[in-house]
Amino acid sequence: MKNLEESIFLEPATLAEALRFQADEATRGLPLAGGTDLMVQWEAGVRMAPSRVLNLKGLAELHGLSVAGGSLVIGAGVTHAMLRRSPLVRQHAPSLAEAAATVGGAQIQALGTIGGSIGNASPAGDLAPSLLVAHADVEVASVRGARRLALSKFLVGYRKLDLAPDELILRFHVPVLPAGASETWRKLGPRAAQAISKVMGSYRGRVENGHIADFAVALGSVAPTAIRLPQTEAWLRGRALNADTLDGAEQRASAEVTPIADIRSTAEYRRWVSGRLVRGFLEHLASL
């Protein structure tokens, strides 16, 4: 393994300079923000030390957090600590704040960024489900220009994103929680802190006259990417929020996910938990 201390360290002062580094293969660096995944992988030798590292920390363009046009606009460099503390996030995307608060401990939350969590493209990334149920978009840019696409399209597969080698993640556009709707987040792991999830997820939904008017649910660690459950969602829409509906949704969610067995859990257990999580979300919706 190449020694990490030999890597060239690129320090762009602006986003424009960062994009110019990335435009050419000969100057391109591996983007590094919070480092909470990359530093571990490099130190453990499971990933080769890169020839060049592009330091994204300190780029002001990646640090905004505001509400505009009915969406929360969250810069890629916003940390988990900022997400959990932000009154804007807690009001407009509460499940995202809840998810951020369960990642690692305070030290990891202070370092890890939302751009890194999504850019890492792990199915166990804890922030993706809350963004998916909100129909969030991601905005990326290169010297060729910026583009904006649905996060569900951006997450292509296991460790795969619709992101060209010269592009960087700029920010996320997260539609705010509509009036009368609710959402929450649940995670199942071996312990409350410092644990990678076995299964986790979020929902965003709304009830009208005892019937489900809207329901979006997304789960992580049950498929190659965090996924919505479109079949379960479609079956639920318009249904009375009663015991039969909860039973049916649990069965359908368990059948819809495609988990694998790995060091953290078995496929069978993840399938079962997926159904239970969706039942729990409907109970949460019913309790409001």
Place this chain on the structure above:
Amino acid sequence: MSKIIRTWTVNGESRTAEFPPMRRLLDVLRENLGLKGTKEGCGEGECGACSVLLNGEPVTSCLIAAGQVPDGAELLTVEGLEQTEGGRLLQKLYVEKGAAQCGFCIPGMLIASYAYLRNGARDPAETALRDAHAGNICRCTGYAKIVEAVQAAAEQWPAKEVNRNQ
């Protein structure tokens, strides 16, 4: 890679170090600056033994490329805690309550306690207190004595050392 030079305020003093930018902050603190109070436990961000305050927030120094810490940053390590009234109070109460056994996790644990108390937190239910220490693993105490020490420190915490940065 050629070395870079950074000047930070470390434990209240201006300190300059020269290092390869991808060297871990933990190693720069210990090897370049000789601050060996900060410990390496797991080296992968799980245990919190290497915690320091970076601009007021607890971070695991094993996961930070030191080049990512810009000039002018403020760092506080366990050595710096002793220079603060709150730090000395925590030291005294950790000892009195038996919160330290083997002691290896304690530099990081104290940093977490200090960060929590400095934000003015008071938590009889212990939920926020335990959450603030969730990134620090201790294999000796079972945490009860640590929680007792921090609760006791909260009652006597010097008002001038409250600095809500959130």
